[in-house]
Amino acid sequence: MQVLSGFVERADISELLNRLKICDEYDKLEFEKMFELASEIARPKAIYLEGYIEDRGEDFVVINGVKFTSRILKKNLEKADRIFPYIATCGTELDSIKFSDDFIKQYWWDSIKTCYLNIARENLMEYIKKRFMLKKTSTMVPGGSEPGLWPIEQQKELFSLFGDVERLIGVKLTESCLMIPNKSVSGILFPVEKDFNGCKVCRRKNCSGRSAEFDEVLWRSLEIEASLRIKK
Ligand code: SF4
Known part of the structure; x- marks a missing residue:
């Protein structure tokens, strides 16, 4: 399991001003003050771990000892042996500030929070892909009440992995x-x-699908390369 924080990237004020259609000079000044505050305090974070599929059934998979029941999850993970559960967040620092008495400001603030969440998520994805030499990837998120989907209630199982x-x-x-x-x-x-x-940078023991030995030197070099956009 690894926590990632200290992302070098910051939110882009011009992109936000455009997207939120803020043209009025007074509004711009107000937004800039808010943006400065957010830039100072924002600490987006992410966490991930290596998960191994230990068992599969008609409508479930077992990942690191935790059973997830969902036909679509089971189907989507059919070709995977190693997967990467994750959580990314804008951080409690931004979340602790509320503008409950001002709907517009709360909307602006939420938009800034979304930018920082995207920074955490995108850096996390990029980090995992580099670190574990993944090419084509996809993601699944819990949610949806249709039979066979991955029910939101399984957030509990997902969180329990961490x-x-x-x-x-x-x-x-x-x-x-x-x-x-x-x-x-x-x-x-x-x-x-x-x-x-990917087997060269996978430490799973006793995997029947392994096609290459674990390569410690490669593992270390990828760790350095993947961390370049993250301050220590
Ligand atoms: S050893 Fe290779 S096949 Fe087995 S889980 Fe790791 S990456 Fe997948």
């Missing part, structure tokens, strides 16, 4: 399985095609 997520990255799960901060996402990243190079 232990105390609130202590690790500040994300809490409510009784109804929503995440706090509201600008947080969780899911599973998985390779969609067999790429045997």
Whole structure:
């Protein structure tokens, strides 16, 4: 399991001003003040782990000892042996500030939070792909009430893979399985095609699908390369 934070990238104010259609000079000044505050305090974070599919049934998979029941999840993970559960968040620092008495400002603030969530998620995805030599990947997120989908209630199982997520990255799960901060996402990243190079950077023991030995030197060099956009 690894926590990623200290992303070098910052939100882009011009893109936000355009997207939110803020043209009025007074509004621009107000937004700029808000943006500066956000830039100072924002600490987006992400966490992931290597998960191994230990068992499969008609409508379930077992990942690191935890059973997930969903036909579509089972189907999508058919070709994967190693997958990457993750959670990314804008961070509690941004979430602790509210503009409850001002609807527009709250909307602007939420848009800034979304930018920082995207920074956490995109950096996380890029990091995992580099670190584990993944080519084509896809993601699945819990949610949806249709039979066969991956029910939102299985956020509980997903969170249980990590232990105390609130202590690790500040994300809490409510009784109804929503995440706090509201600008947080969780899911599973998985390779969609067999790429045997990945075995060189996989420490799974006793894998019947292994096609190459674990390569410690390659593993270390990828760790350095993948960390370039993250401050220590
Ligand atoms: S050893 Fe290779 S096939 Fe087995 S889980 Fe790791 S990457 Fe997948």
